[in-house]
Amino acid sequence: MSAPQAAEAPPSLPWRDALKVYLEPASLRMLALGFSAGLPLLLVLGTLSFRLREAGVDRSTIGFLSWVGLAYGFKWVWAPLVDRLPIPPLTTLLGRRRGWLLLAQLAVVAGLAGMAFNDPRDGLPPLVWCALLTAFGSATQDIALDAFRIESAATRKQAALAACYQTGYRLAMIWAGAGVLWVAAWAELPGLAGYQNGAWKTAYLVMAASMAIGVVTVLLSPEPVRVALPKPKNAGEWLQSVLIEPFADFIRRYRWQAALILSLIAVYRISDVVMGIMANPFYVDMGFTKDEVATVSKIYGVVMTLAGAFVGGVLSMKLGVMRVLMLGAVLSAASNLLFAGLASRGHDLTALVLVVSADNLAGGIASAAFIAYLSSLTNISYSATQYALFSSLMLLLPKFIAGYSGVFVDAYGYKAFFIGTAALGLPVLVLVALASRAAANGKTAGQTSAPRSELAP
Numbered sequence: 001m002s003a004p005q006a007a008e009a010p011p012s013l014p015w016r017d018a019l020k021v022y023l024e025p026a027s028l029r030m031l032a033l034g035f036s037a038g039l040p041l042l043l044v045l046g047t048l049s050f051r052l053r054e055a056g057v058d059r060s061t062i063g064f065l066s067w068v069g070l071a072y073g074f075k076w077v078w079a080p081l082v083d084r085l086p087i088p089p090l091t092t093l094l095g096r097r098r099g100w101l102l103l104a105q106l107a108v109v110a111g112l113a114g115m116a117f118n119d120p121r122d123g124l125p126p127l128v129w130c131a132l133l134t135a136f137g138s139a140t141q142d143i144a145l146d147a148f149r150i151e152s153a154a155t156r157k158q159a160a161l162a163a164c165y166q167t168g169y170r171l172a173m174i175w176a177g178a179g180v181l182w183v184a185a186w187a188e189l190p191g192l193a194g195y196q197n198g199a200w201k202t203a204y205l206v207m208a209a210s211m212a213i214g215v216v217t218v219l220l221s222p223e224p225v226r227v228a229l230p231k232p233k234n235a236g237e238w239l240q241s242v243l244i245e246p247f248a249d250f251i252r253r254y255r256w257q258a259a260l261i262l263s264l265i266a267v268y269r270i271s272d273v274v275m276g277i278m279a280n281p282f283y284v285d286m287g288f289t290k291d292e293v294a295t296v297s298k299i300y301g302v303v304m305t306l307a308g309a310f311v312g313g314v315l316s317m318k319l320g321v322m323r324v325l326m327l328g329a330v331l332s333a334a335s336n337l338l339f340a341g342l343a344s345r346g347h348d349l350t351a352l353v354l355v356v357s358a359d360n361l362a363g364g365i366a367s368a369a370f371i372a373y374l375s376s377l378t379n380i381s382y383s384a385t386q387y388a389l390f391s392s393l394m395l396l397l398p399k400f401i402a403g404y405s406g407v408f409v410d411a412y413g414y415k416a417f418f419i420g421t422a423a424l425g426l427p428v429l430v431l432v433a434l435a436s437r438a439a440a441n442g443k444t445a446g447q448t449s450a451p452r453s454e455l456a457p
Contacts, residue, residue: 026152027164029221033101034168035175036214037145040108040138042176043115043207044131045069050181050280050290055120055195059281063406066277066399068128071135073396075143079388080246082143095223097151100144102218107137109208116204119197141214146387150375151224162371163313170305170364172210177280178297180207181290246382247389253379257438261377264431265393268325268370271333271425272363273398275418277405282339282414287347296349300357308364313372315365321373322436328366329432333425335359340418370394 042048049062082100086092090099111134118127149161180203187199251258283293315324338355345351374394378386401424409417 027160029217030149030152030161030164031168032213032217033145033148033221034165035172036105036168036211036217037138037142037165038169038172039176039207039210039214040112040134040141041069041072042173043112043180043204044135044138046276046280047177047180048115048131049277050284050293051184051200052120053281053284055197057120057124059278059406059409061124061406062281063277063409064403065124065128065131066405067403068131068135069395069399069402071132072139072142073392073399075139076385076389076392078140079143079385079392082140082388083147083246083382083385094218097144097148098218098221098223101141101148102215104137104141104144105211105215105218108134108141109211111135111137112204112208112211116201116208121195121197142391143388146375146391148224150378150387151380160313160317162316162375163309163368166312166364166368166371167306167309169367170309170360171302174297174301174305175210176207178294178301180204181294181297185290185294246379246385249379249382250377250386250389254377260431260435260438262393264428264435265374265390266397267424267428267431268329269332269366269394270398270401270428271336271421272366273395274402274405274424275336275339275421277402278409278414278417279339281406281409282343283352285414286342288349288352292349292352296352296356300353301360304357304360305364308361308366309368310364312365312368316369316372321369321376322432322439324365324369325373326429326432326436328362328369329425329428331362332366333422333428335362336418336422336425340415340422343414343418 045066045068049066052062052065053059086096087099087103090102093099094102111130111132114130115127115134118130120127145165149165152161183206184199184203187202188196189198254261280293312324312328315327335355335358338358342348342351342355374387374390377390405417408420
């Protein structure tokens, strides 16, 4: 069996053709759907931590509440249902992928609206339950959307789709991070100091309304060409094909290399995820205002995120995913050291601009390459389930460790915390090097059972 070319060999595309793919309808749809996917994440994690810290919730509690994000780490559990189970009448009206996408998006809207109407000072449980609904709907949307993306284009275009997806995703994260702070600051009543829940209520309702971008895109998008799957004869055969076969297929294709691949997936984004939980409490404690954080993230964060995502996508097509994967791992860990320096400077707006810019550039490059890498590992017959397994594994360990981030900061301070998160990226470099060597030696087999170029519309 041959190694997956998407992850190993640089495609021989001219620069002009590599760039033109970004203007294709599938790429533009993925830009909008990436926005829909990225919007909920910070609203139940980073932005929520800013809101809670401003409301007087202690850092340790904020850290533990980040475990709401573990819903993303366990989405592989219900991914087989998203892959195969119809939803009457949505499946009949929209198709398998779009039906699940719409249902998940409506769950996100409901969860965000619930978070808007709950004040954390009156008790955290109602807010946490609404955050869980948002996270569950968002994770389900990710499952269906990843399958939709993988099935919408040939293998050679997956890096470009990943870059468009990542660009939309990052734009949404900036809107859900910086934009929500702007809205909350604008909605504050003049002359009142401290936390104002009414302002946050307005901000979260605006975020819920922003999900309309994804809903409209789903309604207007074509359903990918459906892969013909064998019909099970009984319940046992159905369970075998839905729950067991997607995982067994991955093990059969990669054999002992599966352990190396899964280990790399499990830790690749660990530096960013663990650091991200304490970023907004850090801004609050350093004395940065909502307007300052929002402005820096919006202006400099957008530019550097766009640059990182597109650079990562183009370089992946020209140089190969594994080389860019290594570059992204180095940059992601290094950018955390900049936050350690910022912790020593205190309230320094110029330094914040530089740090946020570098962090967004690194994140864009790393994420575009990583998404393309994960896409190359999937068998199109089980795209939703297998990609959900990979993306869940990517978040499970980092989010679990991140739950203790507040405890660590309380004990050792922000500077030691950021240095520690950078050090967490060192094993990633070793795993990327080993995976690259295995791929170069042709030991990692994983071509999909049917080439995507034959299945793409």
